[in-house]
Amino acid sequence: MIGLIGKKLHMSQEFTDDGEVVPVTVVQAGPCFISQIKRKKTDGYDAIQIGFGEKKKANRPTIGHFKKANLPPLRYLTEIKVDNIEEYKLGQKLDVSIFKEGDLVDVTGYSKGRGFAGGVKRWDWGGGPDSHGSATHRRIGSAGATTFPGRTWKGQHMAGHYGNERITVKNLKVVKVEKEKNLLYLKGAVPGPRNGRLIIRRKK
Amino acid sequence: MKLPDLKVGDLVTIYYKTVEGDKTRVHPYQGIVINRRGSGKSEMVTVRKISGGIGVERIFPLHSPLISKIVVKKRGKTRRAKLYYLRERRGKRFAVKER
Numbered sequence: 001m002i003g004l005i006g007k008k009l010h011m012s013q014e015f016t017d018d019g020e021v022v023p024v025t026v027v028q029a030g031p032c033f034i035s036q037i038k039r040k041k042t043d044g045y046d047a048i049q050i051g052f053g054e055k056k057k058a059n060r061p062t063i064g065h066f067k068k069a070n071l072p073p074l075r076y077l078t079e080i081k082v083d084n085i086e087e088y089k090l091g092q093k094l095d096v097s098i099f100k101e102g103d104l105v106d107v108t109g110y111s112k113g114r115g116f117a118g119g120v121k122r123w124d125w126g127g128g129p130d131s132h133g134s135a136t137h138r139r140i141g142s143a144g145a146t147t148f149p150g151r152t153w154k155g156q157h158m159a160g161h162y163g164n165e166r167i168t169v170k171n172l173k174v175v176k177v178e179k180e181k182n183l184l185y186l187k188g189a190v191p192g193p194r195n196g197r198l199i200i201r202r203k204k
Numbered sequence: 205m206k207l208p209d210l211k212v213g214d215l216v217t218i219y220y221k222t223v224e225g226d227k228t229r230v231h232p233y234q235g236i237v238i239n240r241r242g243s244g245k246s247e248m249v250t251v252r253k254i255s256g257g258i259g260v261e262r263i264f265p266l267h268s269p270l271i272s273k274i275v276v277k278k279r280g281k282t283r284r285a286k287l288y289y290l291r292e293r294r295g296k297r298f299a300v301k302e303r
Contacts, residue, residue: 015269019270
């Protein structure tokens with residue numbers, strides 16, 4: 001399930017040959033470098049660790065870790081499970097050419113943080129009437145029944161922290177690949193703000 | 205395709221591919237640009253013409269691959285960005301001063 005680490009740039013649109021407009025998200029994906037190879041024998045599972053982006057400051061243990069792969073320290077790291085571990089070499093470069101037009105990918109990112117949000121925003125409640133003497137504008141209505149159960153159910157929708165949550169969007173189509181600029185054009189939206197970090201994996 | 209310098213008020217002919225049954229042909233559409241909006245890939249123009257006494261408006265995405273050619277026939281001089289007032293005009297009055 002090979003993948004890349006990337007950065008969300010912006011949204012745009014592309015045309016198909018018959019003139020239809022496709023909404024796309026432009027993602028700068030890679031180049032990534034394999035910084036560690038984990039093997040079943042030593043680590044209990046097969047995976048590659050890939051790194052992306054320049055790290056301005058690094059402490060000595062970090063430098064040492066990348067030195068094993070003969071790489072400069074990289075800012076973002078992630079592990080990706082792969083089927084055939086023997087295909088990959090330490091220090092190997094991975095770029096957008098692992099994907100081609102028409103591929104399906106899963107994209108993982110952190111959604112935009114909304115802080116402590118009320119129930120109307122967080123759970124899509126309808127809210128109360130705005131006028132005619134109403135006092136329940138955006139309040140919680142009822143939090144449960146009476147003597148039975150005598151408490152509020154677990155999972156009752158309430159106000160609280162919303163967003164900044166790890167979200168995976170599955171089966172996005174790769175509309176275009178620009179190899180020179182390391183850009184991927186993915187159909188539809190991906191989680192997170194602009195410049196947010198993403199993990200783009202081949203569809204499971 | 206490189207876009208011509210297209211402004212609101214210009215008289216243009218847009219050659220647009222249309223599919224009729226299983227045939228495709230290029231259909232020329234001529235009229236006055238009354239609106240241009242959007243930026244980058246999503247730029248669009250509204251082109252108005254009077255066809256057989258009936259006003260017709262078409263909106264074209266400028267970067268659509270279905271546009272094979274855009275020819276500017278006349279340059280128009282306008283004092284506003286949207287020429288919606290032309291919708292109330294017929295015949296001789298449906299025109300923009302030339303630049």
